Amino acid sequence: MKQVRTTCPYCGVGCGILASPDGRIEGDPDHPANFGRLCSKGSALGETLDIQGRLLAPQIGGRRADWTAALDLVADRFTAAISQHGPDSVAIYGSGQLLTEDYYVANKLMKGYIGSANIDTNSRLCMASTVAGHKRAFGTDTVPGTYEDLDEADLIVLVGSNLAWCHPVLYQRIAAAKAARPALRVVNIDPRMTATSALADLHLQIKADSDVALFNGLLAHLVDTQAIDLDYLNNHVVVCRDAVAAARQSDPRDTGLTPQTLQQFYQLWAGTPRVVTVYSQGVNQSTSGTDKVNAIINCHLATGRIGQPGMGPFSVTGQPNAMGGREVGGLANMLAAHLDIEDADHRAALQAAWQSPAMCTKPGLKAVDLFKACADGRIKALWIMSTNPAVSMPDAPAVADAIRNVPFTVLSDMMARTDTGDCVDVLLPAAGWGEKSGTVTNSERRVSRQRAFLPIPGEARPDWQIICDVAGRMGFDGFDFAGPADIFREYAALTRLSRQFGKDLDLTPLANADYDALPPTQWPVGQSPRFFADGRFFHADGKARMIALKTPALTTPTFRLNTGRIRDQWHTMTRTGKSATLGAHLAEPYAEIHPSDATVLGVAPADLLALGDGQIFRVLISDRVAPGTLFAPMHWTRQTATSGLVNSIPAIGVDPVSGQPALKGAQVTATRF
Ligand code: SF4
Numbered sequence: 001m002k003q004v005r006t007t008c009p010y011c012g013v014g015c016g017i018l019a020s021p022d023g024r025i026e027g028d029p030d031h032p033a034n035f036g037r038l039c040s041k042g043s044a045l046g047e048t049l050d051i052q053g054r055l056l057a058p059q060i061g062g063r064r065a066d067w068t069a070a071l072d073l074v075a076d077r078f079t080a081a082i083s084q085h086g087p088d089s090v091a092i093y094g095s096g097q098l099l100t101e102d103y104y105v106a107n108k109l110m111k112g113y114i115g116s117a118n119i120d121t122n123s124r125l126c127m128a129s130t131v132a133g134h135k136r137a138f139g140t141d142t143v144p145g146t147y148e149d150l151d152e153a154d155l156i157v158l159v160g161s162n163l164a165w166c167h168p169v170l171y172q173r174i175a176a177a178k179a180a181r182p183a184l185r186v187v188n189i190d191p192r193m194t195a196t197s198a199l200a201d202l203h204l205q206i207k208a209d210s211d212v213a214l215f216n217g218l219l220a221h222l223v224d225t226q227a228i229d230l231d232y233l234n235n236h237v238v239v240c241r242d243a244v245a246a247a248r249q250s251d252p253r254d255t256g257l258t259p260q261t262l263q264q265f266y267q268l269w270a271g272t273p274r275v276v277t278v279y280s281q282g283v284n285q286s287t288s289g290t291d292k293v294n295a296i297i298n299c300h301l302a303t304g305r306i307g308q309p310g311m312g313p314f315s316v317t318g319q320p321n322a323m324g325g326r327e328v329g330g331l332a333n334m335l336a337a338h339l340d341i342e343d344a345d346h347r348a349a350l351q352a353a354w355q356s357p358a359m360c361t362k363p364g365l366k367a368v369d370l371f372k373a374c375a376d377g378r379i380k381a382l383w384i385m386s387t388n389p390a391v392s393m394p395d396a397p398a399v400a401d402a403i404r405n406v407p408f409t410v411l412s413d414m415m416a417r418t419d420t421g422d423c424v425d426v427l428l429p430a431a432g433w434g435e436k437s438g439t440v441t442n443s444e445r446r447v448s449r450q451r452a453f454l455p456i457p458g459e460a461r462p463d464w465q466i467i468c469d470v471a472g473r474m475g476f477d478g479f480d481f482a483g484p485a486d487i488f489r490e491y492a493a494l495t496r497l498s499r500q501f502g503k504d505l506d507l508t509p510l511a512n513a514d515y516d517a518l519p520p521t522q523w524p525v526g527q528s529p530r531f532f533a534d535g536r537f538f539h540a541d542g543k544a545r546m547i548a549l550k551t552p553a554l555t556t557p558t559f560r561l562n563t564g565r566i567r568d569q570w571h572t573m574t575r576t577g578k579s580a581t582l583g584a585h586l587a588e589p590y591a592e593i594h595p596s597d598a599t600v601l602g603v604a605p606a607d608l609l610a611l612g613d614g615q616i617f618r619v620l621i622s623d624r625v626a627p628g629t630l631f632a633p634m635h636w637t638r639q640t641a642t643s644g645l646v647n648s649i650p651a652i653g654v655d656p657v658s659g660q661p662a663l664k665g666a667q668v669t670a671t672r673f
Pocket of ligand 1: 008009010011012013014015034037038039040041042043166167168169170
C-alpha cells in the first residue's frame with residue numbers, strides 16, 4: 001500500500017508522518033520538525049481512523065438532509081440576517097485544526113465579502129497573547145527563531161510550558177541536546193512540577209501569574225550588572241518611557257522564590273549569551289498574558305539576544321495550524337498576510353487584490369465577546385467550524401446557552417455527536433485528517449503539507465469546499481476554486497502585500513511551486529531562517545519596542561485552578577478518545593492537590609473532590625502543585641464524562657490586550673464530595 005507523506009494533526013510541533021491506508025503510521029525521517037520522532041499521540045493515529053461516530057451526511061434540525069438543501073439553507077439564512085441586521089449580525093467561529101486553505105476562504109468570505117471581521121477562532125484560547133506581544137514588540141506577529149536554536153542554545157528557559165506532555169517531540173529534542181552536551185542548562189518556570197521538570201537543572205516553582213515580576217526583576221538585574229547591550233539598544237530598540245523604571249518597581253519576591261534562587265536564575269541568564277526562552281499556555285492563558293510575553297521579550301531585546309543562533313524568545317503554539325491561521329488573518333483583529341485591520345491602506349489593498357464587494361472596517365468580536373453577543377441577541381446567524389466551544393470555552397454551559405440563543409446556527413464537524421452539535425440547527429459533515437489535503441504551519445514558520453491517504457466517508461466534504469459552496473450560493477464570485485492547490489496559490493501570491501507594506505510574511509516564491517510535491521518549507525523562503533538577524537524590526541522606524549510593564553496584583557482565591565493537557569489526550573478527545581492505548585494513560589478527570597490542602601479538606605487519594613458549583617474530580621495528592629492551587633486536565637466533555645468538566649467552572653477573566661481568556665486562572669472553592 002502506498003505510503004503518503006503528511007503532517008500530524010495535533011500539536012504545533014508539526015511532525016512529519018508517513019501514513020498508509022491500512023493505518024500504519026511512522027515518523028518521517030526526512031521532516032525537519034521531527035526527523036522521524038513521534039510522541040504517543042502521533043504514534044497512535046492509526047487507532048483513530050475508523051468512521052465510528054462520524055457525521056456522514058448533513059442534518060437539518062436533527063434529521064438527515066441532502067447537501068443542496070443544507071447549503072441553500074445556510075446561504076439563505078446568512079444572507080437574510082445580513083440584509084435585515086447588517087454584516088456584523090453574523091459570525092464564524094473557527095479552529096486551529098482547520099487547514100490554511102480552509103482558514104483562508106473562511107476569512108475571505110467574512111472580511112472581504114460579507115464585510116465583517118466577526119470571525120474568531122479557538123486560537124484565541126491558545127496564543128492570542130503571543131500575537132499581541134509580538135505586535136507590540138516587533139511591529140508584526142513574527143516568531144524570531146527556529147527549532148535549531150534549541151540545539152544551539154547553552155541555556156533553555158521553559159516558561160509555563162509542560163513540553164514533555166504538550167510538545168513531546170521538542171522535549172525529546174532538548175533532552176537529546178542535553179545528553180549530547182551536558183553543559184546545556186535547562187530552567188523550568190512553572191507553578192506546578194510537571195514531567196518537564198525532570199529535565200531541568202533548576203525548577204522555579206513561582207506563584208501563578210508572577211511571571212512579569214520575575215522577568216521585570218531580571219531586566220532590572222541586567223541593567224544593574226551592566227549586562228545589557230547598549231549598542232544594540234541604541235541602534236535597534238526604542239525603550240518605551242519608564243520601561244526600566246517599571247521593571248524596578250516590580251518586586252521579584254512576589255514570585256515566592258527566595259533571594260538566593262532569584263540570584264541563581266538571574267546570574268545564569270545574564271551570564272549565558274546563547275539563551276532561548278520557550279513559552280506556552282502558562283504565559284498566554286492569563287489576564288496578564290500579553291505583558292508576560294513582553295516581559296520575556298524585553299530581556300532578550302535588552303541584551304540583543306534575538307535573531308542569532310541559539311538566542312531568542314520562542315512561542316510554541318498549541319494547535320497544528322494556529323500559525324497558518326494567524327498568517328491568513330484567522331483572528332478577528334487581523335487581516336490575511338499579516339496586514340493590519342486598523343490600517344485603511346492595508347484594508348484597501350486587500351480588497352483590491354480580492355476585487356471583493358465589501359471589506360470589514362474594524363476589528364470583529366473576539367471569542368469571549370462573540371459568544372456574549374450570541375447571548376444578548378446581537379448575532380443572528382453563527383457558523384462554527386471544526387471546534388467544540390460548548391465545552392472548550394470558559395463558562396461552557398453559558399456558551400452552550402448562548403449558541404442556542406442564536407436564531408440560526410451551523411456546525412461543520414467530523415463527529416455526529418458533540419456538545420456543540422447538540423446546540424445547533426444544521427450539521428455539515430466535514431472531511432478529517434487523512435481524508436483531505438492542504439497545508440499547516442508549525443511553531444517555527446514551516447509550511448507543511450497534509451495529504452489525503454483515505455477515502456472521504458459518507459457524504460463528508462472538505463471544509464474549504466463547504467465554505468466556497470455557501471459563498472457561491474450567497475452570490476459571491478471569488479470562490480470558484482478547483483481545489484486546495486488553487487486556494488494556496490492565490491493566498492501565497494497575495495502575500496506580496498505583506499512585503500509591499502514592509503511586513504514579514506512572504507510566501508510568493510511558493511505561489512507557482514508544485515503543490516502536490518511541496519516539501520516542508522520554512523518562511524522566509526530561501527533566506528536566513530531567523531528573523532531580526534540584521535536588527536531590523538517591523539515598526540515604521542525599523543526598531544523594536546521595550547514595553548513598560550506593571551506587575552499585576554496577585555489574588556489569593558480559595559483555590560486557583562490551573563488547567564491543561566495530559567500526555568495522551570488532545571483537546572476534547574474526539575480523535576484521541578478512540579484509542580484504547582491513549583485512554584490507558586489517565587482514564588478519568590482528576591484534580592491534583594497539595595498534601596497540606598488535602599489534609600485541610602480531609603481528602604485521601606482517589607476520594608472525590610467537588611470544585612466550583614459541583615464538578616466532581618478524582619483526588620490525586622501530589623506536591624507537584626503548590627499549596628492553594630489545583631491542577632485538572634481540560635479534555636473531558638459531556639459526551640465522555642458525567643462530571644469533571646473544567647470549563648464548566650465559571651468566573652475567569654480575560655487579558656485586556658489580547659482578549660485571551662485566563663484558562664489557568666479560575667478561582668474555585670473545593671470541598672470533599
Ligand atoms: Fe504530533 Fe505534536 Fe506528537 Fe509531533 S509532538 S507527533 S506534532 S502531537
